[in-house]
Amino acid sequence: MTSPPALLDGFEAIDGQGNLWAQAPSSDLYTWTPAQLLQSCASTMPAIGLAAFITGPIAFDSQGSLWTASGSGYIEGYSSSDLGASQSTGPSWVVAGDCGAPNLLCNPSGLAFDSNGYLWVANLYSVLAFAPTTLDQSPDAGLHDPFPNTPADLTLTSAAELDAGDGNLPYARYVFNDLAFDAAGNLWTSIYDYQANPATHEIVEFTQAQLQNLDTDEDPTPAFTIHETAAQQQAFLGWVALAFDVDGNLWAGSQSGAGPNLFRFSPASLAKDGLPDITLTVPGDPSISLAFSPIPAGLPIQP
Numbered sequence: 001m002t003s004p005p006a007l008l009d010g011f012e013a014i015d016g017q018g019n020l021w022a023q024a025p026s027s028d029l030y031t032w033t034p035a036q037l038l039q040s041c042a043s044t045m046p047a048i049g050l051a052a053f054i055t056g057p058i059a060f061d062s063q064g065s066l067w068t069a070s071g072s073g074y075i076e077g078y079s080s081s082d083l084g085a086s087q088s089t090g091p092s093w094v095v096a097g098d099c100g101a102p103n104l105l106c107n108p109s110g111l112a113f114d115s116n117g118y119l120w121v122a123n124l125y126s127v128l129a130f131a132p133t134t135l136d137q138s139p140d141a142g143l144h145d146p147f148p149n150t151p152a153d154l155t156l157t158s159a160a161e162l163d164a165g166d167g168n169l170p171y172a173r174y175v176f177n178d179l180a181f182d183a184a185g186n187l188w189t190s191i192y193d194y195q196a197n198p199a200t201h202e203i204v205e206f207t208q209a210q211l212q213n214l215d216t217d218e219d220p221t222p223a224f225t226i227h228e229t230a231a232q233q234q235a236f237l238g239w240v241a242l243a244f245d246v247d248g249n250l251w252a253g254s255q256s257g258a259g260p261n262l263f264r265f266s267p268a269s270l271a272k273d274g275l276p277d278i279t280l281t282v283p284g285d286p287s288i289s290l291a292f293s294p295i296p297a298g299l300p301i302q303p
Contacts (some may be wrong), residue, residue: 001136002070004112008025010023010025010288010289011023011054011056011057011058011068011152011288011289012058012288012289012291013058013059013060013066013289013291014291014292014293014294014295014301015060015064015086015303016060016064016295016302016303017034017131018034018037018294018295019022019031019032019033019034019047020031020032020037020291020293021057021058021066023054023058027052027053027054027055028045028049028050028051028054029049029050029052029054029058029066030048030049030050031047031048031049031050032044032046032047033047034294036294048083048084048085048086049086050083050086050087050088050089051087051088051089052078052088052089052090052091053090053133053288054068054108055068055070055071056068056069056070056071056108057069057108057109057110057111057289058111058138059111059112059113059119059176059301059302060113060116060301060302061077061113061119061132061135061302061303062113062117062244062302062303063080063291063303064079064080064083064303065072065078065079065080065083065092065171066078066080066083067111067119067135068111069108069110069111070108071104071108071109072107073096073097073098073099073104073106073107073108073111074094074095074096074097074147075094075105075108075111075119075121075130076091076093076094076095077091077092077093077094077095077096077120077135077138078090078091079092081131081303089234093135093136093138093164094147095130095135095136095150096144096146096147096149096150097132097149097150098149099124100149101151102125102126102155102157102172102218103126103128103151104149104151104152105121105123105128105149105150105152106123106124106125106148107123107124107293108121108122108123108124108128109122109124109176109177109178110122110176110177110178110179110189111179112179112180112181112187112300112301113300113301113302114129114181114185114187114211114300115181115185115300116132117131117132117302118130118131118153118154119131119135120181120187121152122176122177122178122179122189123176124175125157125172125174125175125176126155126156126157126172126176126177126186127155127156127157127179128152128154128156128243129152129153129154129155129211129214130150130152130153131153134150134152134153134215138150140261151286154211154214154215155214155218156206156211156214156218156219157172157219158172158173158174158218158219159216160200167265171214173193173194174191174192174193174204175191175192175194176189176190176191177189177190177191177192177238177240177276178190178240178241178242179242180220180242180244180250181244181249181299181300181301182241182244182248182299183212183244183248183296183298183299184208185203185208185300186206186207186208186223186229187205187206187208187211188203188205188206188242188250189203189204189206190202190203190238190240190241190242190252191203191204192207198233200227200228201228201236201237201238201239201272202225202226202227202228202239202241203225203226203239203250203252203265204222204224204225204226205223205224205225205270206220206222206223207223210223224270224274225274226239226265226270226274227274229275231249232259235258235259236254236259237254237255238254238255238287239252239253239254239263239287240252240253240254240255240287240288241253241286241287241288241289241290242290242294243290243291243292244292244299245292245296246265246292246296246297248264248266248267248270249264249266249267250264250265250270251260251263251264251265251290252264252265252276252290253285253286253287253288253289253290254286255285259279259281259284260279260280260281260288261280261281261282261285261287262279262281262282263276263278263279263280264276264277264278264279264280265277268289274302
């Protein structure tokens with residue numbers, strides 16, 4: 001290989017050592033060290049190149065293992081011991097679902113670990129949480145598809161409220177896109193509320209207390225909601241990727257469309273009116289993923 005891989009709006013994450021991990025169009029995964037990031041990634045060869053079938057968002061657990069979601073109803077875990085050198089590698093763990101119930105995987109689109117090691121998943125019509133012990137006990141990749149389904153330990157959904165009318169899985173009010181935790185342990189998720197009139201794109205907050213009470217209330221009312229503005233409703237395609245910076249600002253990348261595609265919501269805004277204080281139009285597609293380097297202290301981003 002004589003030139004670095006061309007990255008095309010791939011999923012990205014920063015690990016605990018400050019390395020940037022990025023998915024290439026080939027579904028391989030490449031890594032740049034903090035020292036390399038001070039140079040130009042466009043002209044710097046990656047430190048590690050993994051031939052691995054990575055097609056979805058990625059997140060790291062506290063052990064340095066990498067977890068990735070695929071649109072076909074799988075989450076795969078790659079052991080930290082397999083990430084240290086360029087090689088061809090496969091997953092060590094597989095969590096599977098078949099969309100048969102609200103607590104099963106179904107087209108996962110966003111991943112985030114909390115401070116207790118639970119993996120939270122934006123899962124189409126629900127948000128699922130898998131405990132560390134559940135992830136550890138998931139089958140290894142030596143098994144062959146179909147893998148046994150792994151029910152989530154916690155489920156956040158309103159799926160019981162609306163039946164699709166076809167006798168199958170009831171549909172929830174929200175389509176969940178991506179999620180991120182703030183320093184207080186509150187969960188923020190970008191959604192599409194298709195039952196609203198008119199249907200609208202929103203960012204909603206669920207408090208740490210609500211998350212701790214999911215065993216008895218799987219359908220909590222969001223503690224705070226960021227709404228589309230009237231102008232956005234004309235052509236806006238929705239917020240997707242979310243990330244908090246070191247100052248507690250929430251950044252949201254939107255899908256391509258007319259107008260800005262990257263928005264900042266200050267802590268004051270998140271406590272009051274939910275209006276962005278910075279709007280930017282940036283190249284590429286910031287709706288795929290957002291990450292800050294170094295990882296802001298206090299956020300439950302692992303390791």
